[in-house]
Amino acid sequence: MAIKLSNRVRLIKPSPTLTLSAKAKEMKDSGIDVINFGVGEPDFNTPEYIKAAAHKALDANFTRYTANAGIIELRQAICAKLQRENNLSYQPKEILVSPGAKASIVNVLVAVCDSKDQVLMPSPYWVSYPYQTLLADAEPVYIPTTMEESYKISASALETAILANPCAKALILNSPSNPTGAVYALEELQAIAEICIKHNILVISDEIYERLVYDGVKHISIASLSPEMKERTVVINGVSKAYAMTGWRLGYAAGPAHVIAAAGRVQEHATSCVNSITQKACVTALNEEDESIEKMRIEFSTRRDFLYAELTKIPHLKCFKPQGAFYIMPAINWYLKHNSLGIDCADKFCAVLLEKYHVALVAGGSFGLEGTVRFSYANSIENIQEGVRRFADFLAELAASE
Numbered sequence: 505m506a507i508k509l510s511n512r513v514r515l516i517k518p519s520p521t522l523t524l525s526a527k528a529k530e531m532k533d534s535g536i537d538v539i540n541f542g543v544g545e546p547d548f549n550t551p552e553y554i555k556a557a558a559h560k561a562l563d564a565n566f567t568r569y570t571a572n573a574g575i576i577e578l579r580q581a582i583c584a585k586l587q588r589e590n591n592l593s594y595q596p597k598e599i600l601v602s603p604g605a606k607a608s609i610v611n612v613l614v615a616v617c618d619s620k621d622q623v624l625m626p627s628p629y630w631v632s633y634p635y636q637t638l639l640a641d642a643e644p645v646y647i648p649t650t651m652e653e654s655y656k657i658s659a660s661a662l663e664t665a666i667l668a669n670p671c672a673k674a675l676i677l678n679s680p681s682n683p684t685g686a687v688y689a690l691e692e693l694q695a696i697a698e699i700c701i702k703h704n705i706l707v708i709s710d711e712i713y714e715r716l717v718y719d720g721v722k723h724i725s726i727a728s729l730s731p732e733m734k735e736r737t738v739v740i741n742g743v744s745k746a747y748a749m750t751g752w753r754l755g756y757a758a759g760p761a762h763v764i765a766a767a768g769r770v771q772e773h774a775t776s777c778v779n780s781i782t783q784k785a786c787v788t789a790l791n792e793e794d795e796s797i798e799k800m801r802i803e804f805s806t807r808r809d810f811l812y813a814e815l816t817k818i819p820h821l822k823c824f825k826p827q828g829a830f831y832i833m834p835a836i837n838w839y840l841k842h843n844s845l846g847i848d849c850a851d852k853f854c855a856v857l858l859e860k861y862h863v864a865l866v867a868g869g870s871f872g873l874e875g876t877v878r879f880s881y882a883n884s885i886e887n888i889q890e891g892v893r894r895f896a897d898f899l900a901e902l903a904a905s906e
């Protein structure tokens with residue numbers, strides 16, 4: 505008889521973005537010209553100054569276990585970064601370095617949640633938040649947002665959700681957001697902070713896309729608004745997106761010392777320290793940043809403008825203009841209702857688009873918003889142009905079939 509899996513793990517579904525990327529890669533490897541808008545990682549190489557630091561660490565045989573929470577010079581570099589860029593003052597004991605921001609979030613959730621606790625999250629949400637919450641034995645609770653609200657929760661929607669869910673313990677806030685690209689403004693964060701303080705809600709503030717903001721928009725960390733808010737916030741960040749270092753695996757959490765120490769104990773028994781070479785490379789990434797980082801941001805900004813302009817030329821497509829991250833999430837509801845090919849949900853839409861037009865998009869249901877699809881513009885302008893052309897052809901085919 506097969507071994508029965510735990511009830512907890514049976515709730516965990518594969519990551520749709522990773523599944524899609526694997527399928528697109530398989531098609532590509534078999535010679536098919538797939539344009540993959542599914543990927544959630546920069547298509548740039550890690551900047552040279554960071555790679556040089558890794559070579560140096562390897563040559564110096566910096567290859568052993570390090571302190572579980574991360575080497576002190578890295579935690580100091582993170583403290584300096586948080587002070588310099590976010591106006592936040594932390595000590596190294598308030599920092600936990602983990603193998604990716606994903607791991608940071610899981611460590612924190614496991615450290616603060618008991619079973620029956622509820623974790624609030626605006627919807628659409630990043631695909632992993634609900635499963636990370638379930639892994640911590642807690643319950644995800646969604647606060648729906650609409651395109652008309654710029655995909656952002658208001659303070660009153662948050663308070664309504666807290667009052668309706670008496671076991672609400674934490675809120676996961678992701679600004680700039682994956683998948684919508686929405687960025688919270690100062691006044692919006694102030695109003696949310698007021699509610700969190702009033703109801704003693706912990707904010708897990710995922711700021712992994714903070715450097716990728718456009719049109720002069722400024723990223724603000726909710727922790728920086730007041731000492732009362734800082735006490736109730738764990739800031740999550742990392743190097744994957746801003747420094748094109750997804751494969752190096754390094755993220756961090758900054759927050760109250762007792763929460764960070766508890767999250768550190770979780771990590772100690774689960775994964776232990778981050779790869780020693782990666783840690784050294786990240787000290788340099790943060791302390792000696794060169795112009796390559798800003799160049800990547802500018803390139804993303806150009807691509808966003810291009811993709812948004814192309815998508816808004818397509819009739820009946822509703823499109824929110826993102827202010828950050830590298831995603832655009834247009835609504836395709838009109839086409840789902842106006843075709844005779846049986847394409848009535850975004851999942852079917854994406855499956856046929858990939859099979860027939862060789863374009864990989866992620867269906868919005870994975871992010872909690874049916875009737876939408878997510879484009880990642882971590883892709884060249886040429887690919888974006890060709891991919892949107894195929895996407896528009898498919899939409900035209902659907903409309904013509906009615």
Ligand SMILES: Cc1ncc(COP(=O)(O)O)c(C=O)c1O
Binds near residue numbers: 712743
């Ligand atoms: C919103 C969000 N948070 C966290 C992560 C995880 O980043 P890391 O590579 O540091 O684990 C991602 C990666 O896709 C993300 O989109």
